[in-house]
Every structure is written in C-alpha cells, then in structure tokens.
Amino acid sequence: MKAEAPLRLGSRKSPMAVSQSGDVARLITERTGRRVEIVGVTTFGDVSREQLTQIGGTGVFVSALRESLLRGEVDFAVHSLKDLPTGAAPGIALAAVPPRDDPRDALVGRDGAKLADLPPGGRVGTGSPRRAAQLAVLRGDVSCVPIRGNANTRLAKMQAGEFDAVVLAYAGLARIGLTDLISEIFEPDDMVPAPGQGALAVECRADDTALAALLGTVDHPASRAAVTAERSLLAALEAGCSAPVGAFASCPANTNLLHLEGIVLGSPAANLQPGALDSGPVAGRMVIRERSEADAADAVRLGRELAARMLALGAAGLLRTDETNGNDADD
Numbered sequence: 001m002k003a004e005a006p007l008r009l010g011s012r013k014s015p016m017a018v019s020q021s022g023d024v025a026r027l028i029t030e031r032t033g034r035r036v037e038i039v040g041v042t043t044f045g046d047v048s049r050e051q052l053t054q055i056g057g058t059g060v061f062v063s064a065l066r067e068s069l070l071r072g073e074v075d076f077a078v079h080s081l082k083d084l085p086t087g088a089a090p091g092i093a094l095a096a097v098p099p100r101d102d103p104r105d106a107l108v109g110r111d112g113a114k115l116a117d118l119p120p121g122g123r124v125g126t127g128s129p130r131r132a133a134q135l136a137v138l139r140g141d142v143s144c145v146p147i148r149g150n151a152n153t154r155l156a157k158m159q160a161g162e163f164d165a166v167v168l169a170y171a172g173l174a175r176i177g178l179t180d181l182i183s184e185i186f187e188p189d190d191m192v193p194a195p196g197q198g199a200l201a202v203e204c205r206a207d208d209t210a211l212a213a214l215l216g217t218v219d220h221p222a223s224r225a226a227v228t229a230e231r232s233l234l235a236a237l238e239a240g241c242s243a244p245v246g247a248f249a250s251c252p253a254n255t256n257l258l259h260l261e262g263i264v265l266g267s268p269a270a271n272l273q274p275g276a277l278d279s280g281p282v283a284g285r286m287v288i289r290e291r292s293e294a295d296a297a298d299a300v301r302l303g304r305e306l307a308a309r310m311l312a313l314g315a316a317g318l319l320r321t322d323e324t325n326g327n328d329a330d331d
Contacts, residue, residue, distance in 0.1 A: 006035035010074030081196035086235035095215035096202040100223035101171035103198035109165040125163040129244040133265035168331040171198040192246030195230035232303025
C-alpha cells in the first residue's frame, strides 16, 4: 500500500517560527499518525526593516503564509496567534489552537540584571507600546527604545551594548531554548500580556473539511476560549496588534468559568507612577483596566462586553492618541 504523502506545513523561516511549527508537527503526528514536513515561507515582515505599523502591523507576517495556503503550495500554516488580525480571512479556517504556552513577558538583562538593577536612564529594547507603557509604571526612569529583528537578533544587540535589557515573550524564549537567559518574569498583575500571547494558530483552507477535522485533534478548548475572549476584546476596541492594549484570560482548573482582564494605556506613559495600573486619572491621562468573567462558552460576548465597558471609560481616546510604532512579533 502506498504511504500517504506528508502534510505540508507552511511556516516563517525564523528560528522561533520553525521551532513552534515543529512542535505542532510532532503533536499532529503523535495524535493522527500523519507525517508532516515544514515548508519555509518568507514574509514581507521578515525582510523589511521598517517599523511594523508603517507596513501594516504584525499581519504582514501572516499574509504571505495565507496566500501560500490559498494557492495550494502548503496544506496548513502555523502562526503566533498574537500576529493574527482579528478580522475574518476569506477562505481560511482556524482549525486548531494547541495548548497555550506561558503567556507572560520576560526581561533579559545584560549580566543577569533585573529591572530594578538597571541604571537610571537605562535603555530597554522593545518596540511594543503595550510593554513600554507598563514598563514606565514599573520603572519610570528607564528609556524604552524601539527594536526590530527576531529574538536572537534582539538579544545580540543587547549583548553588543546597544541596550541594557530587552523584553520578550517567555514562550518565544522557551521555544528556542533560551529561558536560562531570563533575568525576570513579569506576572500579569504587573504586565498584562498581549492578546493571544503564548498561543499558536493552526489554519487551513476553509473548504478542506477533512484536513480541518484532522488538525482539530490538536485543539485545546480552554486555550481557544481564552484567546477568543482576548481577541474579541481587541476587535471590539478596534485596536490593532501594535496598540497599547493588553488582555489576559484564564480558566481556573476544573471549571468552565473564564476570567478576562483588559488594559489600555496612554503611550508613552512616562508620567505614570508605580501602582497606577488601575482605572483612573493618572498625570493627565487615563489608564483603563477592567476585569470580568463568564462561562467559557460565552468567550466572544465576554470580550465584547468588557471592551464596551472600557470604551465607556474613555479607552478610545487613549487608542487615538497613541503614536508609538511597535510590535511584539517574533518573540
């Protein structure tokens, strides 16, 4: 009997993307027996040195993979879920959200320095307005400096002396085996993660129902519910991936109750004071931070309703005034 051809998995070519695609490929093979081969795809976001908000946001990492998928060059694709635009993609189905990895942000300081160890005026590499605004609350005397490139490139720039520290996603560092470099991990109470951070998205063509069912064997319902609530909030705020918005949802063990927290900050937030990450007037600006909960089956509604509450408190004004270019991509 002729063996089935391996499934072609489209992936960006960065070390982190290849690593996370490999994790998904192995999980699919373990659960279905189907072989998977990784097909590298170069995206415009990988070759451009412009700030991402100038070339279309983190969606530029997704579009080339989706085009390759629709052309039939690959059978399915794996993305960092936080890179996905919140709008529907014609012809594309989100077939699975595998178990989510650690969603927290992490600081890598030169010589193991933590945030508290950095000198006044220390340079922290991050292109993310979300991270920069929350770092300003924790250490208002450090300077957040835009940085591009994959995680290895950012770490090399820090080691070369361009920065005193960089902030990256813990999950990304774990996927490339570099957690030993982490100086400090930020709990969600101190730094609310990006919507979808730590999660992966497995997409296929919407008309390939047999493949969608096969890929669905690696779906993790609790992870899907959490990121659905986070992305629903982001969509309802009408904020892009580069906006100063954080969202984090979780389900306590053995329950179907989904807790969601959202935050929108003025950016830059240099005048924010420690302990100021609650809704209210801060140095002439507003920080909008709200929490809610609902059954996991109501994840979309939960995100929308929390966003409506935040908009009623003035979140739209903060999103309009943000002028910082940035991204959380490839970390």
